[in-house]
Amino acid sequence: DTEVTQTPKHLVMGMTNKKSLKCEQHMGHRAMYWYKQKAKKPPELMFVYSYEKLSINESVPSRFSPECPNSSLLNLHLHALQPEDSALYLCASSLREMGSNQPQHFGDGTRLSIL
């Protein structure tokens, strides 16, 4: 069992829909991350939150909107996505943000399909 919980596990949505991905951890970690992973590729960093503040946005299109309501929760709001956005979306957390050489703990991801 992973200590980072992501919901839903699978999501199919049309290009005009609005949906949200959720991530939760109770390890007291203060850094949380969103990654996008395409098939047979490594994860690509999208966003980093440190102490509930957005610290890194890797030039992600505005149709992806992250939110960190508190230190345990991380959301990714989706709107007007494109077929090329179909991928596995991974959430991760670490004790502190990058720069501390801490390992990251990953959830099992949300498999997103855009019709």
Add this chain to the structure above:
Amino acid sequence: GNSVTQMEGPVTLSEEAFLTINCTYTATGYPSLFWYVQYPGEGLQLLLKATKADDKGSNKGFEATYRKETTSFHLEKGSVQVSDSAVYFCALSDPFTDMRFGAGTRLTVKP
């Protein structure tokens, strides 16, 4: 900038064979090095780590030694099992950059 290069595979082995997956890195400072494993349908799991030169990380029979002189962190296991079939990612992080992942190596172990 920092980067990780690992053999892409795929690698196919028979059960109980010896495994080596090569990983080399480029970094300006003194990074920490990691191996993550991703089983089908799951996220990445930390397999082992090493934080300084000559450290050896080990877990579940897997080992990797942080070699500063060759900038390498090769993953080894003496006797693989079918259950080791997965994708393995080498990664590094340092005080100034986010986690950098290698391309991943798919391992298939046949009975």
